[in-house]
Amino acid sequence: MTTADVLFYVFSAIALVSAGIVVFSRNLLYAAFSLLFTLSGVAALYGLLGADFLAVTQVLVYIGGILILILFGVMFTQRVYDLKAEAMSFKRGRAILVGLVVFGTLWSTARIVEWPVAERPLEPTSAGIGDLLLSRYLLPFEAVSVLLLVVLIGTVLVGKKEVED
Amino acid sequence: MVGLQHYLFVSAALASLGVIAMVSRRNAVSILMGIELILNAAALNFVAFSRFGVSTPHNPVLSGQVFSIFIIVLAAAEATIALAIIIAIYHARSHIDADKLQELKR
Numbered sequence: 001m002t003t004a005d006v007l008f009y010v011f012s013a014i015a016l017v018s019a020g021i022v023v024f025s026r027n028l029l030y031a032a033f034s035l036l037f038t039l040s041g042v043a044a045l046y047g048l049l050g051a052d053f054l055a056v057t058q059v060l061v062y063i064g065g066i067l068i069l070i071l072f073g074v075m076f077t078q079r080v081y082d083l084k085a086e087a088m089s090f091k092r093g094r095a096i097l098v099g100l101v102v103f104g105t106l107w108s109t110a111r112i113v114e115w116p117v118a119e120r121p122l123e124p125t126s127a128g129i130g131d132l133l134l135s136r137y138l139l140p141f142e143a144v145s146v147l148l149l150v151v152l153i154g155t156v157l158v159g160k161k162e163v164e165d
Numbered sequence: 166m167v168g169l170q171h172y173l174f175v176s177a178a179l180a181s182l183g184v185i186a187m188v189s190r191r192n193a194v195s196i197l198m199g200i201e202l203i204l205n206a207a208a209l210n211f212v213a214f215s216r217f218g219v220s221t222p223h224n225p226v227l228s229g230q231v232f233s234i235f236i237i238v239l240a241a242a243e244a245t246i247a248l249a250i251i252i253a254i255y256h257a258r259s260h261i262d263a264d265k266l267q268e269l270k271r
Contacts, residue, residue, distance in 0.1 A: 008167045012175045019179055022198055023186040035198055038179075042205050045175070049216045051230050054208075054237075061237050066201065066244045073194045073248045077255045095189030103181035110173035116219040117169055120226065128227045129234070137231050144238050151242040158249040 008048055015041025032067070032074050039063050050122040053129055172213035179206035193251045193261040197244065204240045208233040 018037035025031040039062045046055040133141050179202055186199025215229025255261050 002166075005167045008171065012171075016175065016178055016182075019182045019202055022202065023182045023189075028192060028195065031195060031198060035201065038202065039205065042179075042209055045172070045209060046212055049172070049212050051212045051215070051233070054212060054230050054233055057234060057237055061241050062201075062205075066241055069244050069248050070194060070198060070201075073197070073251055076252055077194060077261050092189055095185050098188050099181040099185035102184045103177055106177035106180060107174060110170060110177060115169055115214075115217070117217050118219045119217060125227060125230060128225075129230055132225065132227055132231050133234075136225070136228075140235060144235060147242060148238070151245055155245050155249040158246070158253050 169217040
């Protein structure tokens with residue numbers, strides 16, 4: 001077992017265990033903070049896969065942006081004394097059953113299909129991604145920038161209207 | 166030797182944990198966290214295939230990573246809108262219990 005393999009197991013254990021806490025914790029704030037470790041674990045897996053640019057993007061956008069937003073969401077919508085939020089609706093056993101069915105489907109598909117595998121040498125990816133974004137994927141790139149503008153305006157509208165009421 | 170299958174396993178497990186969170190949680194923010202888990206699992210799959218998959222001229226090596234970047238951007242947009250809606254609902258009804266939110270308009 002090489003160092004990279006050991007690192008893979010460590011990082012995926014971190015990601016999966018903390019994802020379990022996100023899903024099953026009764027305290028909402030613990031769940032939100034545990035998401036931090038899940039996202040970092042996935043970022044580390046990106047690093048192991050040789051996706052350096054994506055690993056950094058994951059840290060910047062997910063941990064620096066989305067996670068902070070979610071923490072704000074938790075703290076805005078919960079009174080501090082009832083942070084122990086009613087955890088589960090649906091019987092937990094049935095939810096786990098649904099999860100197991102999903103996992104079985106995904107995992108058996110991954111096992112049955114014979115993926116053509118070719119391992120590549122690790123090399124920097126930023127330049128290649130930039131090239132692709134501005135040539136082959138120019139249209140989706142522009143569509144995404146329009147989407148971000150719409151989201152910006154929409155968020156302000158949704159947030160503002162309710163305050164005026 | 167860690168290969169494609171290992172990454173597919175991790176990503177399948179992450180996705181099903183996200184599904185469990187979406188199905189079982191009542192708090193709207195927790196449901197949002199479940200969605201983020203699923204999106205992360207999908208992005209991880211794309212990156213794993215971009216590392217281990219076979220590339221052709223029509224399907225360059227880095228396409229998978231570009232897709233993951235789009236997923237991350239869309240996840241950010243989705244989280245922003247979702248939280249704006251959640252906070253608006255909280256102002257209007259002072260709870261965000263997804264089981265009790267059944268009509269679009271009062």
